[in-house]
Amino acid sequence: MSPESAPLTPPHPWQAAIVDLDGTMVDTLGDFELALNRSLAELDLPPVDRAFIEHTVGKGSAHLLRSTLAHVQADAQHYEALWAAYQRHYLAINGQASAVYPGVMEGLARLREAGLRLACLTNKPTAFAKPLLQAKGLDGFFSHVFGGDAFERTKPDPLPLRKTCEALGSTPAFTLMVGDSSNDARAARAAGCPVVLMAYGYNHGEPPESARPDAVLARLDDLDLRALRPHGG
Ligand SMILES: O=C(O)COP(=O)(O)O
Ligand SMILES: [Mg+2]
Incomplete structure (x- = not known):
């Protein structure tokens, strides 16, 4: 030493x-990827990749989810449903892919x-x-x-x-x-x-x-x- x-x-x-x-x-990128893509799939929306998540994460969940909807060109009105699904999926996998x-x-x-x-x-x-x-x-x-x-x-x-x-x-x-x-x-x-x-x-x-x-x-x-x-x- x-x-x-x-x-x-x-x-x-x-x-x-x-x-x-x-x-x-x-x-935690693996956790974000799992929770976000499971939530998007539930809403019949396309997945996002790790590069997008890495670039976007850090300004809180609301910012991540709103940016995700814009990125996959989905209507911002999906926000509430995406937030509900995301909380459920994130809490279920929290720490497993990080x-x-x-x-x-x-x-x-x-x-x-x-x-x-x-x-x-x-x-x-x-x-x-x-x-x-x-x-x-x-x-x-x-x-x-x-x-x-x-x-x-x-x-x-x-x-x-x-x-x-x-x-x-x-x-x-x-x-x-x-x-x-x-x-x-x-x-x-x-x-x-x-x-x-x-x-x-x-x-x-x-x-x-x-x-x-x-x-x-x-x-x-x-x-x-x-x-x-x-x-x-
Ligand atoms: O944006 C997030 O969810 C997390 O961000 P932080 O832990 O780097 O503050
Ligand atoms: Mg940070």
């Missing part, structure tokens, strides 16, 4: 980390060892996020789990980050956002949180560097808090 990768121990200025779910902790990215467990364990409080903040519905974290053995790391329905607005709006900091009892400048997309980076910037993005996630076809995060990481256990400056520090 190099000195930089030795665990960081208090005292240090970091208070908490807010961690995104899809594309950051878990590769995998935790390498380094995530180790990275979360190191953040906890460093004394940070952790929350998961995703644009996925809370009812999908909680059982997924549980199925993947990730739930024990987090004192709070907030989905896209938890607050009045979703990322990239800063409100969910501000509210999550309130729940964690942390100051945004000393709370690190860990995400994979420009939604996470924009929300973090506006809330005053430093932000790192994972290189492997779903960023609407753009390289994560284009969202100008404080760092881009190949694996979560590559995170070196010593190399990052809290915004107030």
